[in-house]
Amino acid sequence: DGGITQSPKYLFRKEGQNVTLSCEQNLNHDAMYWYRQDPGQGLRLIYYSQIVNDFQKGDIAEGYSVSREKKESFPLTVTSAQKNPTAFYLCATSRDFYEQYFGPGTRLTVT
Amino acid sequence: QQQVKQSPQSLIVQKGGISIINCAYENTAFDYFPWYQQFPGKGPALLIAIRPDVSEKKEGRFTISFNKSAKQFSLHIMDSQPGDSATYFCAASPIYNQGGKLIFGQGTELSVKP
Numbered sequence: 001d002g003g004i005t006q007s008p009k010y011l012f013r014k015e016g017q018n019v020t021l022s023c024e025q026n027l028n029h030d031a032m033y034w035y036r037q038d039p040g041q042g043l044r045l046i047y048y049s050q051i052v053n054d055f056q057k058g059d060i061a062e063g064y065s066v067s068r069e070k071k072e073s074f075p076l077t078v079t080s081a082q083k084n085p086t087a088f089y090l091c092a093t094s095r096d097f098y099e100q101y102f103g104p105g106t107r108l109t110v111t
Numbered sequence: 112q113q114q115v116k117q118s119p120q121s122l123i124v125q126k127g128g129i130s131i132i133n134c135a136y137e138n139t140a141f142d143y144f145p146w147y148q149q150f151p152g153k154g155p156a157l158l159i160a161i162r163p164d165v166s167e168k169k170e171g172r173f174t175i176s177f178n179k180s181a182k183q184f185s186l187h188i189m190d191s192q193p194g195d196s197a198t199y200f201c202a203a204s205p206i207y208n209q210g211g212k213l214i215f216g217q218g219t220e221l222s223v224k225p
Contacts, residue, residue: 004154006154031210031211033211040120040217040218041217041218042115042117042200042215042216042217042218043155043200043213043215044215045212045213048210048211048212050210050211056210058212090154090155092154094211096211097210097211098143098145098160098204098211099145099157099160100145100157100211100213101157102147102154102155102156103154104153104154105152105153105154107152
């Protein structure tokens with residue numbers, strides 16, 4: 001938490017719709033990350049960005065897209081191609097590429 | 112594939128007792144091992160972290176023990192309190208960092224009974 005804002009806290013969408021999750025930070029951290037958390041499982045990395053205008057796929061990038069046009073912002077789009085989009089989505093930032101600080105999360109439900 | 116295995120899946124401890132959570136990794140290509148604490152509906156919070164050049168690190172009631180030869184590390188919570196009831200995740204960061212990528216364990220749900 002602290003300087004990391006994720007909105008909205010809860011999000012509901014119909015199947016087949018794209019949805020964009022917001023992540024904003026005022027910590028001046030270079031690196032930002034998106035994770036997905038499913039019940040009873042650890043966090044899995046979707047995408048990460050070390051610097052503005054650059055990002056890399058994580059372990060489960062299929063069906064997701066990101067952009068990093070500003071240092072403060074790293075939005076995640078969950079596309080209709082993502083087969084099981086219902087999950088808790090967490091954004092994180094890092095100053096030194098080691099210590100990661102997480103936002104409060106967005107719970108997405110797709111029906 | 113790089114993996115971190117965490118155990119137990121759940122743990123019940125009496126107030127004042129010691130909680131111990133273990134993690135093991137399968138290769139030597141990690142150089143940073145953090146632990147996170149997560150309360151229901153919240154994002155994980157960084158608790159404590161260790162690098163492989165030390166065998167133990169203590170911060171208050173929380174201690175990480177690291178065994179490089181066994182490829183294992185563990186979290187000890189001394190004098191466990193009901194407020195410690197949460198899910199704990201271990202993680203590992205690959206050598207050469209790869210942009211700060213973290214590999215997480217599956218989590219341990221800790222319940223401290225009063």
